[in-house]
Amino acid sequence: MSILHPFLSRVVRRGRLTIFAPDGSEEDFGTPAPGFPEVVVRFVSGKAMRRVILDPRLGAAEAFMDGDLRIERGDIMELIQLFRMNTLWDRGSKLKDRSIAGEAADWIRTRIDSINRRGRSRANVAHHYDIGNDLYRLFLDSDLQYSCAYWPREDMTLEEAQAAKKAHIAAKLALAPGQRVLDIGCGWGGMAITLAKLADVTVHGITLSEEQFALAQARAAQAGLADRVTFELIDYRDLALRDAGRFDRIVSVGMFEHVGAHNYDTFFRACANLMTADGVMLLHTIGRFGKPGSTDAFTRKYIFPGGYIPALSETVAASEKSRLIVTDVETLRLHYARTLRQWYARTVAHRDEITRMMDERFFRMWTFYLAGATAAFESGGMGNYQIQFVRSRHALPLTRDYMAAAERDYGGW
The missing domain is CATH 3.40.50.150 (Vaccinia Virus protein VP39)
Incomplete structure (x- = not known):
């Protein structure tokens, strides 16, 4: 079981996400459903997986940009769509990657950055x-x-x-x-x-x-x-x-x-x-x-x-x-x-x-x-x-x- 399992099992309920870890092990998340994407992702390094855990939004973006998160079936549009559609469909699986304190910090940073x-x-x-x-x-x-x-x-x-x-x-x-x-x-x-x-x-x-x-x-x-x-x-x-x-x-x-x-x-x-x-x-x-x-x-x-x-x-x-x-x-x-x-x-x-x-x-x-x-x-x-x-x-x-x-x-x- 990868370090991403607790996070992805909670978020991806419909559609299918297959993850290949750097050691070649495979995990599947979600259940195929009409209209929901099916995506296969391979992580090149354990560091890339840790980046996603530490910051699901920015970490995933930078891992993808650096080539450490590779999409082998589907594309980045379908991967992001899969997460968004699950969030919309089931409010209980909403992506909660920030605490209340984290949300407050983001609010403050946004206001300062946009002066x-x-x-x-x-x-x-x-x-x-x-x-x-x-x-x-x-x-x-x-x-x-x-x-x-x-x-x-x-x-x-x-x-x-x-x-x-x-x-x-x-x-x-x-x-x-x-x-x-x-x-x-x-x-x-x-x-x-x-x-x-x-x-x-x-x-x-x-x-x-x-x-x-x-x-x-x-x-x-x-x-x-x-x-x-x-x-x-x-x-x-x-x-x-x-x-x-x-x-x-x-x-x-x-x-x-x-x-x-x-x-x-x-x-x-x-x-x-x-x-x-x-x-x-x-x-x-x-x-x-x-x-x-x-x-x-x-x-x-x-x-x-x-x-x-x-x-x-x-x-x-x-x-x-x-x-x-x-x-x-x-x-x-x-x-x-x-x-x-x-x-x-x-x-x-x-x-x-x-x-x-x-x-x-x-x-x-x-x-x-x-x-x-x-x-x-x-x-x-x-x-x-x-x-x-x-x-x-x-x-x-x-x-x-x-x-x-x-x-x-x-x-x-």
Whole structure:
């Protein structure tokens, strides 16, 4: 009996997990069940098994990244899915790898790590986004949308679903020709360019990523929109000091997750100051279902340092302090899970290129990240929120009909 037996026998009830220890001994856990994965894992060393026992989340991730935990049947997506599905199916088998004191320590570390002063914010963004645009081209859609797509039809391609996402957001902004739009966290410029094309508006995108900034500028020029779509390498806090009251509309997609809970009040105060009196803002963010929590150690260390996924309650409470009115909330429950499965499949399909570009350990880290995120959005506590804000109750039509009408015009579905 391996040192993993007490832990795995408690957690894996449905589906099948076969473990080969370094000495060649074999143990089976769970019972095969329809819809549940069957995975075979081989541990290269006893150290790898001890890492999993000492820290099931980070330890398993690092053992997999280092090649000491090898999957011989199935893949990392199925392994993580097996654990998540058992946790969802049977609350009694919930993975309890942290004591109350450990959870409190994680909460404190998350808050400290996500203070995100200006210099720290720039470094955190560079850690994830300035690792090479060529990597992102391999697994994102052709417009480089690195956020949850929107699937009004199940048979859509990723490109179609990302176009639908942009149209869905544009419709909620209630755009009109000549308006000035701010895109906070503009990525590689796809949203800004799309809004300018859809509604004849001017868009100013801001980012802290040097690689995103350079490519966004080039794409706007290539599209012939450099006179109406501009980009700037600047922190939102500094922009608020300079351009108060300048923008009719604000959009922010996939950036709020990097703000950090410590800065929520500052973020919404900046947004309120940047908007005109009758301005409209659309915030698209990953969010956690239920109460506030903490960021897991793997994500903090390897993927999004300084990042934190907010609960809806935290987001709305912070916005209220700047007297922003919440006029619409939509919860995208499964759209990101679909998106992530597309990204994972494209990543796996480009394994050789990614390994040459980075290395094998990076590839395993990236697939672990995408697989874990997929499980969190399929059967864990994560989803996406789109929240619409105004400063004046008179800024929008009385009913939501304008959204559907504009979306049909923009997207054609």
